[in-house]
Amino acid sequence: MNTKLWKNAHAYNAHAVIQKQCAYDLANLFSGNEPVSSIIDVGCGTGFASRAFMEKYPNAQYTLCDISPDMVNFARYELSRGGRNDQLGELCDISADKPLDNPLNEFPFSLQNPPPKVNFLVCDADSYAFKDNFDLCISNLSVQWFSDFEGFIRKISKRAKYITFSTLTKGSFREFNDRLAQNIPSEKYKTVDEIVKICRASVLNVEFLEKTYIQTFESLYKAALHFKEIGVPGECCLKNAFAFLKNNSPVNLEYKVLIAKSRL
Numbered sequence: 001m002n003t004k005l006w007k008n009a010h011a012y013n014a015h016a017v018i019q020k021q022c023a024y025d026l027a028n029l030f031s032g033n034e035p036v037s038s039i040i041d042v043g044c045g046t047g048f049a050s051r052a053f054m055e056k057y058p059n060a061q062y063t064l065c066d067i068s069p070d071m072v073n074f075a076r077y078e079l080s081r082g083g084r085n086d087q088l089g090e091l092c093d094i095s096a097d098k099p100l101d102n103p104l105n106e107f108p109f110s111l112q113n114p115p116p117k118v119n120f121l122v123c124d125a126d127s128y129a130f131k132d133n134f135d136l137c138i139s140n141l142s143v144q145w146f147s148d149f150e151g152f153i154r155k156i157s158k159r160a161k162y163i164t165f166s167t168l169t170k171g172s173f174r175e176f177n178d179r180l181a182q183n184i185p186s187e188k189y190k191t192v193d194e195i196v197k198i199c200r201a202s203v204l205n206v207e208f209l210e211k212t213y214i215q216t217f218e219s220l221y222k223a224a225l226h227f228k229e230i231g232v233p234g235e236c237c238l239k240n241a242f243a244f245l246k247n248n249s250p251v252n253l254e255y256k257v258l259i260a261k262s263r264l
Contacts (some may be wrong), residue, residue, distance in 0.1 A: 039138060144189055
């Protein structure tokens with residue numbers, strides 16, 4: 001295994017505070033009594049959303065997929081050690097790679113009741129042709145990176161009975177962008193209206209919720225380092241280190257998030 005990439009997954013898992021909270025909020029939209037027996041987590045990262053939904057649907061079969069093999073390996077590791085049973089430990093065979101210890105990883109779910117089976121899939125969900133059917137597709141702060149979001153929604157709506165996801169929207173990180181005085185990829189995020197229009201063309205009975213998450217850092221430089229740790233493309237332009245160091249007053253990172261949920 002590439003140790004650097006494993007460290008990147010470890011850093012993401014430790015620093016992605018907003019992603020953890022958003023996964024918690026996404027799962028809390030569900031009671032756990034809905035007819036869900038199979039779930040696919042698209043862009044699973046280190047498994048925040050799946051771990052949240054496992055508390056709601058402990059008997060469902062899960063498929064975790066991500067474009068990064070290291071994120072998938074880390075998700076397997078976290079599930080295998082996070083209060084899991086022996087069966088899941090066998091399914092999550094990571095004996096070939098010794099992962100880093102992660103004392104910073106905390107999550108508000110106890111994982112007392114492990115699901116009967118977890119599958120893992122390394123793929124680019126943006127272009128991958130899914131073959132299996134699922135009761136529920138979940139995706140937490142991932143689809144904003146897809147080059148063909150509309151095509152993905154069309155494709156997954158044919159494979160999943162229900163869909164719920166969270167995504168960044170236009171206006172995210174505006175203060176950081178303005179302070180740095182450069183055009184960064186936050187301006188490439190879709191607007192709420194664009195996302196709603198795309199979803200309603202493919203997904204019936206979908207409802208939406210807008211949320212804003214704010215994380216404050218003591219300087220632009222610390223905010224940029226945070227972006228680097230969680231792997232946000234473009235936002236961590238440390239080439240402009242001088243500009244970061246000159247702007248040393250606190251900065252808010254505003255995550256403008258749209259949550260979509262089709263009715264079960």
